[in-house]
Amino acid sequence: MTKIKKNIPLIDQHNERGFYLNKFGGNFVAETAIKPIEDLSNLFxxxxxxxxFLRKRDKYFKYYLGGETPFFKLENLTKHLGGAQIWCKDVSAINGDAHKAYHATVNALICKESGKKSLAGDTGAGMFGKNLAMAAKEMKIKCKIFMGTKDISRQALNVKFMKKAGAEVVPVDTGSRTLVDAVSECMRFYVSNCQTTHLAVGSAIGANVFLKICAWSTSQISRELKSQIIKEFGKIPKLHLLNVIGGGSSAIGFWNEFINYSKNHVKLTGVEAKYAAPLTTNAKIAILHGAAQYCLQDKNGQIADTHSISAGLDYPGVSPLHCMLKDTKRAKYTSCSDEGALNALKLIWKYENLRPSLEPAHAWAECIRIAPKLKKDEVIIVNNCGSGSKDAKIIKNKIGYYPK
Amino acid sequence: MRNEIDKAFKITRKENRPALISFTVAGDNTKKKSLEILKSISNTVDIAEWGMAFNCPGADGPEIQNSSYRAIKNGIKLNDTFSLIKKYKKYKNSKPLILMGYYQLIYNYGEKKFIKKCKSVGVSGLIVVDLPWPDNKNFSKLCKKNSICFIQLIAPTTSKSRMKSIVKDSHQLIYQVSNVNITGGKLKSTAKTILKNYQIIKKINPTKNVIIGFGITKDTIADFKRANGLVVGSACCKVISNAIKNGLNPAKKLNNMLLSLKEKLK
Known part of the structure; x- marks a missing residue:
């Protein structure tokens, strides 16, 4: 029974109670939030x-976010590694610098449709916060961003941007002071204000409707990519689609249109941060932030602390959609250390004019590892899902320099 | 299902007052101290609610979060909570005990094992904040089988048809969330609105006891005298926090506070 059903979109593979494979996801929320979540689900x-609405979304994607993001071959890196062809889907070229732009924009559009006057969202690296602040400003909605105090200091540039865009940044100083606590606090705020506020969850996590909205929005990436590949190759060649996994929103968007291809034809590989890797380390299922998912936890069931140099990956759980892709063996997951990600950046900078953020650096590390072992007619595509400017300071502190 | 909770309501009904229900966190601030607190307040309250500290709670306000944080920091585990309850239930003044928490801890422990353990140590009721109807049907049945009262929540946002289903599937006790909030927030609804919702729930099935919680403090409690029971949570945790901060005895301080609340219910 652990198979993905053909001809049903990935986000719709759940049962009537919101569970994927009858065990991941669901709606573990307080009674107060049930009705607002049901209303949102019906609206969505x-x-x-x-x-x-779809025309409106497409218009925003095109004119507000800048339209199709580039797809190109990394000639120098390909030559240097001497194996598979290496291509880049450069999602970081979007207005907003990361894939979070898609679901921030869609959330603001949905908020507008719902008639609610304010938005609340969580953020780790600040990319979702920044994009949500931007979209809220564009659509004249009030916006509150919840962010751990550790992340506020390590991603100060994005915080400045959010405030400039008119959003209120709410510092979260509980627990590990990172994304996991920001999401908890944001969800608590929603429980208290669910009749007036639209909740925008920053990744493909949370109760069923939230992860659906997110994955539905980021799927724009693979819609574009599929037509770009066909234009370039005339067909879908043997592919390796590499993507970093934090909550998993960019990977779902990057893979969505390719799920129904066989795994020998289109291989999907997710790369987690080494010390925030529930899928790679065979973590048990936990109920976190409204959904059942593989999640790092201690033996008493308390949610575990994580570590990653990348604030966007510093999260103990993962999207129920990835749990499904893991259990059905449609995708494979591996992990990469902080050092691995930094070394990958150095090599990319040396050969290419590309400045990935710390998050996609994890996927680039996997690309560099496997490319030499693959044949020349195989194609690796990396989702370069975030721009490095936000991390310049962290990287400089770690390795002494950051290229122009 | 006859259980200790029903007996407690029989007494309060006879005395024509609402049941006073405290909420504190197991292990706050130490295992020993939390038991001491529970024993002390059992002289005053009719039912005691005990929280199972979880580090990613979806509906707790800052006061309860502080208590949970202290408890986890001092090493509280579910098995400790169970052995503390076992000790507590041997105490002659012990009251019916309701365990409250988030589903993750129960899921991790194993549903069946958890409920069996609850039964064996003498837990009378269970509240699971994030296991709403209808996903809680199986869990509720398991509780019933083991003579444990599974207490469902009804919020101001709960639709009338859903309310009817919840009441129908509920055991003898229902928890009314007073207003759209997390625990300990200031009441956003008037007492009149809250009592109107209370009457709506009661009307669906008058034989079920309905308790009101969230935002019940010394300033608001007297407005709800007509309810079957009232839960005071964040206000209790706040007293404990303050007592610890000021080097005072939390067990004594909290019992005094609850005594003054009880006065207001006369």
Missing amino acids: EKLRKNKK
Whole structure:
């Protein structure tokens, strides 16, 4: 029974209670939030079939976010590694610098449709916060961003941007002071304000409707990519799609259109941060932030602390959609250390004019590792899902320099 | 299902007052101290609610979070909570005990094992904040089988039809969340609105006891005298926090506070 059903979109593979494979996801939320979440779910299901809304979304993606992001070959790196062809889907070229732009924009559009006047969202690296602040400003909605105090200091540039865009940044000083606590605090804020505030969850996590909205939005990446590949190759060649995994929102978006290809044809590989790697380390299932998922925890069931140099990956759980892809063996997951990610950046900088953020650096590390072992007619595509400017300071502190 | 909780309500009904229900966190601030607190307040309250500290709670306000944080820091584990309850239930003044928490801890412990353990140490009721209807049906049945009262929540946002289903599937006790909030927030609804919702729930099935919680403090409690029971949570945790901060005895301080609340219910 552990198979993905053909011809049903990935996000719709859940049962009537919101569970994927009958065990991941669900709606573990307080009674107070049940009705607002149900309302949102009904609204979302209506909007995704509404042509007018889809046109509006496409218009925003095109004119506000800058349209199709580039797809190109990394000639120098390919030559240097001497194996598979290495290509880059440069999502970081989007207005907003990361894939979070898609679901921040969609969340603001949905908030507008719902008639609610304010938005609340969580952020780790600040990319979702920044994009949500931008979208809220564009659509004249009030915006509150919850962010751990550790992340506020390590991603100060993004915090400055959010405030400039008019968002209120709420510092979260509990627990590990990172993303996991920001999400908890944001969800508590939602429980208290669910009648007036739209909750925008920053990744493909949370109760069923939240992860659906997120994955539905980021899937723009693979829609574009598929047509770009066909334009370039005339067909879908043997592919390796590499993507970093934090909560997993960029990977789902990057893979969505390719799920139904066989895994020998289109291989999907997710790369977690070494000390925040529930999928790679065979973590047990936990109920976190409204959903059942593989999650790092101690033997008493308390959610575990994580570590990553990359604030966007510093999260103990992972999207229920990735749990499903793991259990059905449709995707494979591996991990990469802080050092591995930094070394990958050095090599990329040397050969290419590309400045990935610390998050996709983890995927680049896997690319560099496997490319030499693959044949020349195989194609690796890395989702370069975030721009490095936000991390310049951290990187400089670690390795002494950051290229122009 | 006859259980200690029903007996407690029988007494309060006879005395024509609402049941006073405290909420504190097991292991706050140490295992020993939390038991001491529980024993002390058992002289005053009718039912005691005990929280199972979890580090990613979805509906706790800052006061309860502080208590949970202290408890986890001092090493509280579910098995400790169970052995403390076992000790507590041997105490002659012990009251019916309701365990409250988030589903993750129960899921991790194993549902069946958890409920069996609850039964064996003498837990009378269970509240699981993030296991809403209808996902809680199996869990609720398991509780019933083991003579444990599974207490469902009804919020101001709960629709009438859903409310009816919840009441229908509920055991003898229902928890009304007073207003759209997390625990310990200032009441955003008037007492009149809250009592109106209370009457709506009671009308669906008058034989079920309905307790009101969230935002019940010394300033608001007297407005709800007509309810079957009232839960005071964050206010209790706050007293404990302050007592610890000021080097005072939390067990004594909290019992005094609860005594003054009880006065207001006369």
